[in-house]
Amino acid sequence: MNGTDCDLLIHNARIATLAADAKTPYGLIDRGVIVIQDGKIAWVGDEARRPDVRAATETDCQGRLITPGLIDCHTHLVWGGDRIDEFEARLAGTDYAEIAKRGGGINASVRATRAASAEALYQAALPRLSRLLADGVTRVEIKSGYGLDTETELRMLEVARRLGREQPVTVHTTFLGAHAIPPEYTGRGDAYIDYVVDTMLPAVAEAGLADAVDAFLEHIAFSPAQVERVFEAARHHGLPVKLHAEQLSNLGGARLAARFAGQSADHLEYLDEDGVRAMAEAGTTAVLLPGAYFFLREKQAPPVALLRKHRVPIALATDLNPGSSPLHSLLATLTLGCVLFGLTPEEALAGVTREAARALGVAGTVGTVEAGKRADLAVWATDKPAALVANLGLTPCVGRYVGGRASWGREGEAP
Ligand code: NIG
Ligand code: FE
Numbered sequence: 001m002n003g004t005d006c007d008l009l010i011h012n013a014r015i016a017t018l019a020a021d022a023k024t025p026y027g028l029i030d031r032g033v034i035v036i037q038d039g040k041i042a043w044v045g046d047e048a049r050r051p052d053v054r055a056a057t058e059t060d061c062q063g064r065l066i067t068p069g070l071i072d073c074h075t076h077l078v079w080g081g082d083r084i085d086e087f088e089a090r091l092a093g094t095d096y097a098e099i100a101k102r103g104g105g106i107n108a109s110v111r112a113t114r115a116a117s118a119e120a121l122y123q124a125a126l127p128r129l130s131r132l133l134a135d136g137v138t139r140v141e142i143k144s145g146y147g148l149d150t151e152t153e154l155r156m157l158e159v160a161r162r163l164g165r166e167q168p169v170t171v172h173t174t175f176l177g178a179h180a181i182p183p184e185y186t187g188r189g190d191a192y193i194d195y196v197v198d199t200m201l202p203a204v205a206e207a208g209l210a211d212a213v214d215a216f217l218e219h220i221a222f223s224p225a226q227v228e229r230v231f232e233a234a235r236h237h238g239l240p241v242k243l244h245a246e247q248l249s250n251l252g253g254a255r256l257a258a259r260f261a262g263q264s265a266d267h268l269e270y271l272d273e274d275g276v277r278a279m280a281e282a283g284t285t286a287v288l289l290p291g292a293y294f295f296l297r298e299k300q301a302p303p304v305a306l307l308r309k310h311r312v313p314i315a316l317a318t319d320l321n322p323g324s325s326p327l328h329s330l331l332a333t334l335t336l337g338c339v340l341f342g343l344t345p346e347e348a349l350a351g352v353t354r355e356a357a358r359a360l361g362v363a364g365t366v367g368t369v370e371a372g373k374r375a376d377l378a379v380w381a382t383d384k385p386a387a388l389v390a391n392l393g394l395t396p397c398v399g400r401y402v403g404g405r406a407s408w409g410r411e412g413e414a415p
Contacts, residue, residue: 001035001043001051008036008375008404009055011047013066016385017369018353026346026385027368034066036375039403044369059406065383067349068369069138069376069400071356072330074266074287074317076176077132077142077163078125078156081112083322087295096296096324097248100220106146106180109322113146113156121159128320129163131328136378136397140169141317141360143214145176150200153177157209168402170376172360174242175204178215178222178230193226197233205237212263212361213237216244217253224256231260240361246270246302247292258282264315264359268302269293273310276303280310285359288343288351289319290336291327301341314343315359316351331397334389345389375404 013034017027033050035043043051086099086108099105113121132140142160147153157173164171177196185192204210213234215227222230227243234241240263245253247267254275257265265271265279266287279286286307293301307314316337319325327333334348343351357367366374379399380388387396400407 001053003052005054005056006035006037006042007056009053009058010034010036010061010066011050011058012063013061014063014383015044015369016065016067016349017044018068018350019368019370020354026349028385032066034369034375034377036401036404039375039405041369041371041373041375043371061379063383064398065380065385066369067136067378067380067385067388068353068367069378069402070136070330070352071139071360071367072132072137072317072320072352073141073264073315073356073359074289074319075140075142076145076319076321077128077140078121078144078159079109079113079146079322080116080121080124081109081322083108086323087326090296097220100180103183105323107183109146110148110180110182114149114152118155118159121156122162125159125163126167128328129167129169132318132320132330133167133169133400134395134397135329135331136380136400137330138169138376138378138400138402139172139360139366141172141174143174143176145179145214148177148179148182150203153200153204154207154209157204161209168400168405168407170402172211173209174212174214175201175210175239176214176216177201177204178227180216180221189222189226193222193229197229201230201233201237205239210239212240212242214242214244217251217256218244218248219251220248224251224253227253227256231256235260242266242359246275250275254279254284258284263361266317266319267292269298269300271303271306273303273306276306276310276312279312285313285315285355287315287317287359288337288341289317289325290340291325291333292319293340294336295325295327304342313355313358314347314351315355316343316348317356329395331388331395332392335392338389345386348389349385375401377401
């Protein structure tokens with residue numbers, strides 16, 4: 001690399017690379033340099049071994065921490081209406097499942113989302129997304145699942161894709177047609193699954209609007225046999241799967257997801273060791289969602305010790321949604337993951353970078369600060385990685401690079 005040109009060179013940075021094989025905690029490089037060319041990291045390492053390159057732009061990071069851009073790998077960020085009344089109802093003693101059975105919950109958001117135009121959904125989603133970006137997020141997964149008819153599911157996915165085109169963030173879209181039984185199919189779950197696999201999923205696949213397929217396996221949603229049909233259809237269309245599994249009970253969701261080589265199984269409060277083993281064998285990532293656990297005041301935490309024992313990769317995400325997890329901060333999610341689930345700060349940070357990338361099937365291209373990866377980075381007003389976790393409500397992110405393009409605190413402003 002000596003003697004060559006590059007687009008950008010960042011020096012005087014404390015870099016938490018989060019590289020899997022690193023010898024230091026967080027993969028820390030104390031006096032680090034990052035060389036960026038064509039939107040990718042061309043070189044990263046210690047100042048002492050800094051290559052002799054001519055940089056079009058050189059940035060002094062002033063000793064600040066740089067991490068991989070954060071990745072929120074499980075959100076329901078596009079929705080219409082709100083469910084503030086359910087928050088009050090739950091505090092007054094009505095539980096989540098009971099609210100769902102009375103036609104509230106996911107179906108309350110379905111009614112409001114069906115009634116909203118694409119433009120209204122986009123405008124409602126923008127401030128939510130901005131809030132995530134302010135936390136150093138450079139990549140976000142967004143699920144459909146509040147339409148539950150072809151037209152509205154397509155509209156949600158189009159809005160999610162538009163967010164990725166028009167905002168400085170990479171968006172992954174997931175089709176979640178099997179999220180709940182919509183009112184017009186009450187008592188006819190199998191008929192609704194026919195509609196998902198014969199009509200909706202083919203339309204979504206044809207339009208190229210989904211990167212993956214998800215479902216909600218639970219007694220208030222779909223059975224293992226129904227989810228299996230959705231997964232078979234996803235396979236037919238060449239789409240990877242993931243699953244909302246073991247959130248309120250254990251129906252063998254992790255095993256089912258593993259059987260279809262699922263990218264991830266998410267929630268997992270009621271996961272047992274058999275399920276953990278199946279995930280380990282299949283390479284399925286565990287996505288833990290402390291926001292839903294917190295807001296629903298759940299009592300059983302996911303089996304973190306078993307996940308560690310069997311070396312299942314652990315990711316963390318906001319599950320941002322209007323009902324069970326109106327949590328608009330990935331940094332707060334790190335704090336909740338440590339305090340409520342007993343993760344270490346290093347596990348938590350890996351969970352929103354390296355392992356979140358794995359949960360989205362993009363571990364080869366993002367998630368760590370390593371040569372060859374896309375230059376998605378977050379810059380922080382601290383030099384301590386654990387400071388991102390130890391505070392709640394503080395957002396020390398001062399800038400992000402998305403594919404090597406800087407977007408500082410105020411657009412265009414240098415550090
Ligand atoms: O991940 N578990 C199912 N679905 C979402 C919540 C959806 C909602 O309550 O609107 C979740 O928690
Ligand atoms: Fe979810």
